[in-house]
Amino acid sequence: ELKVEQNPLFxxxxxxxxxxxxxxxxxxxxxxxxYRQDPGKxxxxxxxxxxxxxxxxxxxxxxxxxxxxxxxxxxITAAVHDLSxxxxxxxxxxxKFYFGSGTKLNVKP
Amino acid sequence: KAGVTQTPRYLxxxxxxxxxxxxxxxxxxxxxxWYQQTPGQGxxxxxxxxxxxxxxxxxxxxxxxxxxxxxxxxxxxxSTLELxxxxxxxxxxxxxxxxxxxxxxxxxxxxxxx
Numbered sequence: 001e002l003k004v005e006q007n008p009l010f011x012x013x014x015x016x017x018x019x020x021x022x023x024x025x026x027x028x029x030x031x032x033x034x035y036r037q038d039p040g041k042x043x044x045x046x047x048x049x050x051x052x053x054x055x056x057x058x059x060x061x062x063x064x065x066x067x068x069x070x071x072x073x074x075x076i077t078a079a080v081h082d083l084s085x086x087x088x089x090x091x092x093x094x095x096k097f098y099f100g101s102g103t104k105l106n107v108k109p
Numbered sequence: 110k111a112g113v114t115q116t117p118r119y120l121x122x123x124x125x126x127x128x129x130x131x132x133x134x135x136x137x138x139x140x141x142x143w144y145q146q147t148p149g150q151g152x153x154x155x156x157x158x159x160x161x162x163x164x165x166x167x168x169x170x171x172x173x174x175x176x177x178x179x180x181x182x183x184x185x186x187x188s189t190l191e192l193x194x195x196x197x198x199x200x201x202x203x204x205x206x207x208x209x210x211x212x213x214x215x216x217x218x219x220x221x222x223x
Contacts, residue, residue, distance in 0.1 A: 001168070033212070042199060043214040088152065095165050097142065097212070099152035 002027045002093045006100035014108055016078050021103045023072040023089035031092035032072045034063050036085045037102070043088065047074075079107045111136065113202050113215035121221045127188040130218045134181050134202030140164075141183040142212065143175060146197040155198075158183050159205070187220075195222045 003026040013019050023032070031050055035043040047056045049065035049072060056063050060083065062075045072089055086102045114133045122128050134141050142165075143155040154167040158177035175185040181202075187194055197219050201212040 035214075042216045043201075045211045045213065048211050090152075095157060096154050096167065097144075098154065099144075101151050 002029075002091060002096075002098045004089060004091050004098050004100040006087075006089055006103050008103060009101055010104050010106075012106045012108060013076075013079050015080055018078065019076050021074040021076070021087055021089075021105075023074070023100055025070050025072075025091045025098070027093060028067070028070070029091045029093050030065075030067045032065050033090045033092070033097075034072070034074055035088045035090065037088065038085050046087075076105075079105075081107045081109055083107050113200060113213050115198075115200055115215040115218050117218060118216065119219050119221075121223060122190050123223050124190055124192060126190050127186060128190060128220060129184055129186045130198055130200075130220075132183045132185075132200035132202075132215055134183070134200075135213055138202035138204055138213075139181055140203045140205055141177060141181065142201045142203075143183070143185050144199045144201065145169075146199060146217070147195075152199075155185065190222045192222050195220060 005024045007022050034046040037043050047063040052067040054065045060077045065072045084107045086104045088099050088102045090097045090099045116131045140159045142157040144152050146152045156175050157165040161177045172188045177183045197217045199214050199217045201214045203212045
């Protein structure tokens with residue numbers, strides 16, 4: 001079965017700092033997704049990455065995909081408190097979605 | 110455009126009972142997927158329906174079943190509830206479910222089994 005590993009699982013960072021969340025997966029796939037989940041809420045789609053080398057940016061978040069390395073990254077630039085949430089990556093393998101464990105991000109003022 | 114809706118939002122049941130959860134996708138979306146989210150196991154794929162047919166299935170016992178209606182609304186049923194079935198159940202809809210389109214998630218149904 002496809003495995004999706006995220007790290008770190010917990011991330012506490014200061015406002016204004018940069019950091020990267022990593023998402024590794026165990027089998028070939030060229031479709032990867034990033035979601036955000038606030039406490040008690042559902043998942044919000046952030047990025048859809050559909051090919052090797054895909055890079056997408058929205059505000060302070062930038063996601064990239066390297067299908068050869070089976071790795072996606074979510075880079076946070078100059079973090080602000082509003083980015084505090086849990087971030088999930090998910091891999092689509094023949095229309096089955098496999099999620100990582102999530103990275104709980106806490107941005108401290 | 111209305112988002113994905115799920116009913117009920119909260120549910121409390123006892124062991125051995127059965128439960129039915131409902132999901133209405135975004136208008137025009139034909140694929141509906143169901144997920145179970147627990148603190149221990151994280152987000153796990155249950156099944157996906159497209160055009161009233163189950164197209165994919167995760168690794169859950171047969172107590173978990175679902176169906177999709179002609180208007181793309183979907184229901185999932187869990188029979189003979191166990192304590193471990195307590196979870197947030199999320200459904201997600203997409204245009205065709207082939208991964209080329211985003212999945213949009215509903216607010217979830219929080220099921221507590223006592």
